Amino acid sequence: MLLEAPFTEAKIRALAVGEMVEISGLVFTGRDAVHKYLHDGGKPPVDLTDSIIYHCGPVVVQEKGRWVVKAAGPTTSIREEPFQGPLMERYKIRGVIGKGGMGPKTLEYCQKVGGVYLHAIGGAAQVLAERVVAVEGVHLMEEFGSPEAIWEFRVERFPVVVTMDSHGRSLHRDVLAASQEALARLL
Amino acid sequence: MQAKVMQSRLLELIRRTSSRLPDDVVRVIERGRRREQPGSTAEYALQVILDNIAMARDKSLPLCQDTGTIICYADLPAWLDESAFATSFSRAVAQATKLGYLRQNSVDSLTGKNSGTNLGPGSPSYHLHQTRGRSLLVRLILKGGGCENVGAQYSLPDTKLGAGRDLAGVRRCILDAVHQAQGKGCGPGILGVCIGGDRGSGYVASKEALLRTLDDQNPEPSLAKLEKQIVQEANTLGIGPMGFGGATTLLGCKIAHRNRLPASFFVSISYMCWAYRRDGFALSESGKITRWLYA
Structure with a gap:
């Protein structure tokens, strides 16, 4: 299923856990430094309304005067757990792409704000880099350095799986519980 | 063998390890994909993984951006001492980092500063042993965080x-x-x-x-x-x-x-992780790669 910009609340609320989605439009990268900066009251250099944040520290190089993405897989999301929900609420961030899933606090805000967690395939740096068709800007590069900057990525058919939705479901919570039971049976 | 020949052979080993998975690993991932239910997210994830493996190999680029801890195992024959080997390997690592086969991935634990070369205390991680054999055997694992x-x-x-x-x-x-x-x-x-x-x-x-x-x-x-x-x-x-x-x-x-x-x-x-980057070769004293250890 295709998810195209603008990422409105209605489109996001229509998504459910387990759906395989391809994203087209603009997404913003942001990892530890960006989340802390915004949480501490830093001014966002881009309009985050109805946006998607991608937990990614990409490898981007300059070739003939333009930015080219060499590797762009997801990084572990749970580190942003303290910040993510409040930031989603404050700026109406609708989607978070990352890996490994997030916790109960983010899940609660997904319900409240109309947000969703989109799991990219960890390690698939080449497949995912290929889906970034243009780099439209970079912010906070001086302050945080390249991997921690906010990159504006124009993506086409960027593949993810919905693992936390706005209806209170988390695939991570479900798989943990089911595998816990399966483990108890084995032991 | 001249030091620069050794360094170029080791650079090639690093490039291969970072950009291609050994066949034994790919076969097991393929088997896994066939076992998953058609149309499931599990099958989908494994298909993306297999596509990524093929793409990294074709483009000769790191298959995962976290190029990991560089764990180097070497059996050193009589013609090569530890310090000569480690010098060549470390130079190859710095060069591989410059060329983008490896990410700048080594951070000072006290200051938080990235060395930018993947070199520093404990990096790469060396496991060196003497051997009575004639060939130098080097095995490399890149293991992500x-x-x-x-x-x-x-x-x-x-x-x-x-x-x-x-x-x-x-x-x-x-x-x-x-x-x-x-x-x-x-x-x-x-x-x-x-x-x-x-x-x-x-x-x-x-x-x-x-x-x-x-x-x-x-x-x-x-x-x-x-x-x-x-x-x-x-x-x-x-x-x-x-x-x-x-x-x-x-x-x-x-x-x-x-x-x-x-x-x-x-x-x-x-x-x-599935990105099980492991490779190795046997190198003769004249600088010829006589065998890849994992095909």
Whole structure:
């Protein structure tokens, strides 16, 4: 299923856990430094309304005067757990792409704000880099350095799986519980 | 062999290791994909993984952006001393970093500063041994941070797990570690395990176990049996690729053992992600690569 910009609340609320989605439009990268900066009251250099944040520290190089993405897989999301929900609420961030899933606090805000967690395939740096068709800007590069900057990525058919939705479901919570039971049976 | 010839051979080893997975690993991932339900998220994840493996190989680019801890194992023949080898290898690492085969991935633990070259205290991680053979054997593993973070060490007996000091207890620890890891280590994973040793040597041996190929057979029958059992049982947990749920949670389990003190019984587990980058070669004194160790 295709998810195209603008990422409105209605489109996001229509998504459910387990759906395989391809994203087209603009997404913003942001990892530890960006989340802390915004949480501490830093001014966002881009309009985050109805946006998607991608937990990614990409490898981007300059070739003939333009930015080219060499590797762009997801990084572990749970580190942003303290910040993510409040930031989603404050700026109406609708989607978070990352890996490994997030916790109960983010899940609660997904319900409240109309947000969703989109799991990219960890390690698939080449497949995912290929889906970034243009780099439209970079912010906070001086302050945080390249991997921690906010990159504006124009993506086409960027593949993810919905693992936390706005209806209170988390695939991570479900798989943990089911595998816990399966483990108890084995032991 | 001139130092610069050695360095260029080692650079080629690093490039290959970072951009292509060994055939034994790819085969097991393919088998996993065929086992998953058509149209499931598990099948989808494994297909993206297989596409990524092919693409990285074709483009000669790192298949994962986290190019990981650089773990270098070398058997050094009489014609080569440790410091000469380490100098060449470290230079090759710095060059590979400049060329983008490796990410700038080594950070000073006190200052937080990235060396930018992948060189620094403990990086690369060297495991050098002398050999009576004529050839230099070098094996390389690149192990990313996500999977390293879900490794675990148990001290038996463990009353919470009901794990005693025997293979039945070891089995409980390993299955618990797989469950704890969920999808966070970029599964489906491969386990390197060591029974015994001290806390340090146990972890070292658990990583050495990852030098084995997935299709080999443990010469110790009780461990061969346990390895098979672990893979089969872990794949009933339903964690699946990336933790999406599914039948492919573990691709392999390799178990080593070391003597221990009467007072200690450690089980050390290193979790390797699906991006199981392992390669190696034999190099003659004249500088010719005579054999790739993992095809």
